[in-house]
Amino acid sequence: MSETTPLQIGAEGVDVDAIVRELRERVAERRARGEYDEATVARAERFNLANLKDDAQFLERYLTCLRQAVQVDIDDFEIVERRARLAPLLKRLKRGIWCLLRFYTYRLWSQQNQINGMLLAATEIIATRDQERLDRIEARLSEIEARLDAAGKSS
Amino acid sequence: MNTAPHDTARRQLPRIAFVAPRLAVDGAVGGAETLLFNLAQLARDAGCDVTFLTTCARDHHTWENLLPPGETRHEGVRVIRFPVNTDRDIETFLRIQEAICTGTAVSDADEELWLANSVNSRALEEHLRTNTAAYDRIVTGPYLFGLTVAAAAVAPERTLLVPCLHDEPFARVRRIARLFRGVRGCIFNTEPERALAVRLFGEALTAPGRPAGIVGFALPPFDCDPAGAARLGLTAPYILYCGRREPLKGTPLLVDYWAAFRRITGRDVKLVLTGSGTAEVPEGMRRHLIDLGFVGESEKHDIMAGAVAFCHPSVNESLGIVLLESWLAGRPVLVHDRGVVLREQTRRARGGLWFRDYPEFQECLNLLLDQPELAAALGAGGREFTLREYAPAAVQARLLEALR
Numbered sequence: 001m002s003e004t005t006p007l008q009i010g011a012e013g014v015d016v017d018a019i020v021r022e023l024r025e026r027v028a029e030r031r032a033r034g035e036y037d038e039a040t041v042a043r044a045e046r047f048n049l050a051n052l053k054d055d056a057q058f059l060e061r062y063l064t065c066l067r068q069a070v071q072v073d074i075d076d077f078e079i080v081e082r083r084a085r086l087a088p089l090l091k092r093l094k095r096g097i098w099c100l101l102r103f104y105t106y107r108l109w110s111q112q113n114q115i116n117g118m119l120l121a122a123t124e125i126i127a128t129r130d131q132e133r134l135d136r137i138e139a140r141l142s143e144i145e146a147r148l149d150a151a152g153k154s155s
Numbered sequence: 156m157n158t159a160p161h162d163t164a165r166r167q168l169p170r171i172a173f174v175a176p177r178l179a180v181d182g183a184v185g186g187a188e189t190l191l192f193n194l195a196q197l198a199r200d201a202g203c204d205v206t207f208l209t210t211c212a213r214d215h216h217t218w219e220n221l222l223p224p225g226e227t228r229h230e231g232v233r234v235i236r237f238p239v240n241t242d243r244d245i246e247t248f249l250r251i252q253e254a255i256c257t258g259t260a261v262s263d264a265d266e267e268l269w270l271a272n273s274v275n276s277r278a279l280e281e282h283l284r285t286n287t288a289a290y291d292r293i294v295t296g297p298y299l300f301g302l303t304v305a306a307a308a309v310a311p312e313r314t315l316l317v318p319c320l321h322d323e324p325f326a327r328v329r330r331i332a333r334l335f336r337g338v339r340g341c342i343f344n345t346e347p348e349r350a351l352a353v354r355l356f357g358e359a360l361t362a363p364g365r366p367a368g369i370v371g372f373a374l375p376p377f378d379c380d381p382a383g384a385a386r387l388g389l390t391a392p393y394i395l396y397c398g399r400r401e402p403l404k405g406t407p408l409l410v411d412y413w414a415a416f417r418r419i420t421g422r423d424v425k426l427v428l429t430g431s432g433t434a435e436v437p438e439g440m441r442r443h444l445i446d447l448g449f450v451g452e453s454e455k456h457d458i459m460a461g462a463v464a465f466c467h468p469s470v471n472e473s474l475g476i477v478l479l480e481s482w483l484a485g486r487p488v489l490v491h492d493r494g495v496v497l498r499e500q501t502r503r504a505r506g507g508l509w510f511r512d513y514p515e516f517q518e519c520l521n522l523l524l525d526q527p528e529l530a531a532a533l534g535a536g537g538r539e540f541t542l543r544e545y546a547p548a549a550v551q552a553r554l555l556e557a558l559r
Contacts, residue, residue: 016502019508024515027514027515030514040419044414044415045513047408052512061512
């Protein structure tokens with residue numbers, strides 16, 4: 001953004017409306033290119049949902065966030081230890097605990113992933129159906145309005 | 156503030172009682188109370204006979220009567236303190252408040268019960284009733300306190316309400332609508348606040364002859380030094396928030412956005428907080444969030460002057476006093492698009508940017524960090540706006556017009 005947005009200072013000061021407009025266009029472009037880490041963004045929006053819910057694109061954005069966050073990572077991970085002096089011992093201990101817990105963890109999280117996936121699918125189906133229903137109603141409404149207009153003109 | 160009028164004008168000036176739930180003795184009160192005392196000082200400076208009526212409470216959670224009742228002087232203004240009623244039924248108050256907040260239907264009787272068990276002072280009401288003739292005007296606020304409703308009921312034809320109105324469930328209580336419609340007039344902080352009041356309570360609020368002016372908060376310019384922030388150890392770039400930390404003020408949102416900004420962009424930007432309350436800090440971010448707690452005014456202004464931007468993500472404000480201070484310190488602001496009052500203030504001042512969601516916040520902050528000259532120009536725009544609109548003489552003139 002900063003490379004492309006010129007400094008716009010006129011006689012009355014900075015044109016802030018123009019800057020915000022350009023910022024929003026840039027966000028839309030970057031979003032379309034998938035440049036934002038939507039899972040991190042989704043987490044950052046937890047206190048903003050009440051402000052976003054009236055936004056026309058809210059559901060679409062929310063579903064994008066859900067799609068990116070739905071799969072919990074259950075792969076093995078590198079075990080680290082910051083306390084250098086005891087690191088070898090503590091690392092071995094942590095690896096041992098992880099080996100014991102891995103079976104239960106995989107079982108729990110794979111089930112959780114299955115539930116998450118089903119919930120996402122259900123939400124998407126409901127959203128698609130609602131949108132289709134709304135489209136049909138709007139088309140019908142336009143048709144009725146056109147007929148009423150035509151009837152009004154002929155009388 | 157050298158804003159005293161000529162003697163001829165002084166003779167026509169009214170005797171005024173300002174009524175507020177609290178009065179700061181150490182600067183630790185809400186914005187509405189600070190605003191009312193600011194207006195009282197301006198009226199006093201104009202030559203009005205001013206009395207500030209308030210309670211003995213200091214804490215807005217307990218409302219305990221910690222200060223002595225009776226007459227005193229505070230910064231040259233005559234102040235009379237009265238005890239808060241101690242027989243409040245908090246349970247009933249909270250039960251009805253919960254219903255109002257969730258949009259459940261509440262009866263007229265329950266609305267009255269809610270206000271009766273809000274913060275009230277029978278002693279203060281009695282003083283107003285027995286001294287009605289001593290005051291030409293009663294200026295009271297903010298709108299959602301039982302004390303304000305009771306004070307307005309004593310002599311509504313002489314009462315001016317300073318509502319500090321937000322778009323919130325309490326503004327839809329029928330008794331509150333009657334308060335707005337029943338008083339002589341209102342003193343608003345901003346145009347969006349007045350527009351909200353008209354939308355909620357009707358066009359009659361701004362009918363000809365009825366006071367409905369926008370007055371605001373008088374803020375004289377101050378000296379500040381960005382190097383002062385460095386002396387406090389703030390050497391890395393930082394964004395700033397000053398005030399109470401609570402969900403209604405949007406501070407949890409700010410902390411989350413800032414933490415996401417650090418993670419996603421990898422830029423070393425600190426978050427500096429001053430004021431009261433707690434903030435939940437995301438894992439691994441504690442050493443980058445600098446909590447200074449309460450700081451003195453001059454220190455606060457230095458910290459403002461050293462910030463990349465002042466960020467105020469609240470969507471429920473009737474005036475952003477800290478925004479004005481940040482502009483006087485020459486720095487831009489970042490506000491939430493849904494906070495109509497703060498956004499419109501920012502737009503009019505050409506003093507900052509606004510965001511709807513995290514990606515927009517990220518782009519705004521990146522822009523201010525990458526283009527310091529733009530940030531400085533926004534800060535200068537805000538300063539010029541504040542000096543023009545919120546200079547004590549300008550605010551005093553608007554206040555005297557409303558008091559006529």
